[in-house]
Amino acid sequence: MTSISLTQFLIEEKRAGRINPELRLLVEVVARACKRISIAIGKGALGGVLGDAGTGNVQGEAQKKLDVLSNEILLEANAWGGHLAACASEEMEDPQPIPDAYPKGNYLLLFDPLDGSSNIDVNVSVGTIFSVLRCPDGVTQPVAVHFLQPGTAQVAAGYCVYGPSTLLVLTVGHGTHVFTLDREVGTFILTRRDVQIPEETSEFAVNASNQRHWEAPMQRYVGDLLAGKEGPRGRDFNMRWVASMVADVHRIITRGGIFTYPLDAKCKAKGGRLRLMYEANPMALIVEQAGGAASTGRGRLLEVQPTGLHQRVPVFLGSKREVEAAVRYHREADAAA
């Protein structure tokens, strides 16, 4: 079997009229940056990249050295190609304009350079998540407000998971595809085309230590999952929680499941825990393109109208029927109230 590289895949997508040369370049540049991040992560303590950076990000979270390094790698890689109008990142309060020395393109790139960074120092999978939007027509100096487009407007989304192998999971709006990094050659190779998430699942992912802070419908939903065969769901469920969204979502992409970070009393004032623009939206597009579903518990995630670059949302995503079940618990509770 001849292997298909990311470059070949993207050229074929271009020939099929599904992407243009600019978007193709953008995806290749992001993938190249992810290779550099993968190499840095792989060196671990030998590369001096573990531990805290001694700084905080815009969300008030302590930054790891790899958070800072991954952000720099992505910014630097994307500055000069002429495909972007601006970048926005979890690590920066405001969007980063493209330096005047370089031509500007038509796309806006958002990323979480290193998702799951609490797992870096314990050698558990982490990742990079990215989302691509069009720069609104006529805008030459994009600022935050120009990024505030619903997830349905994304033209591409992807994540890299740096695990036992490095994988790139990509959608340009026509299915979700998985590429594995061939480390010797330095090339991403297509290893799963058109992933389909099973509609049914018996596996859920949630940080159960927050249980006492959850809303009533979430308490009831998880209570019924935990009740197993003897409960209203009539079957046993298994629980998994890596605490890197990329790793948890990748398990769902691979074998189904539901991932949720619901609203809870601790994060209610902020609107949720996970970030809409560069965590929830790209993952929601990837999951929907793989036949799954993604919701806030009360509406389709991709239809949320953003009001801030670093806005947070509740997230339920994965196997379609299970996401629908979780939404049903919320609908019933809201109707009763």
Ligand code: F6P
């Ligand atoms: O937002 C970053 C993140 O690390 C996600 O990758 C992950 O799903 C979640 O936060 C973990 O949250 P907690 O620390 O509550 O388990």
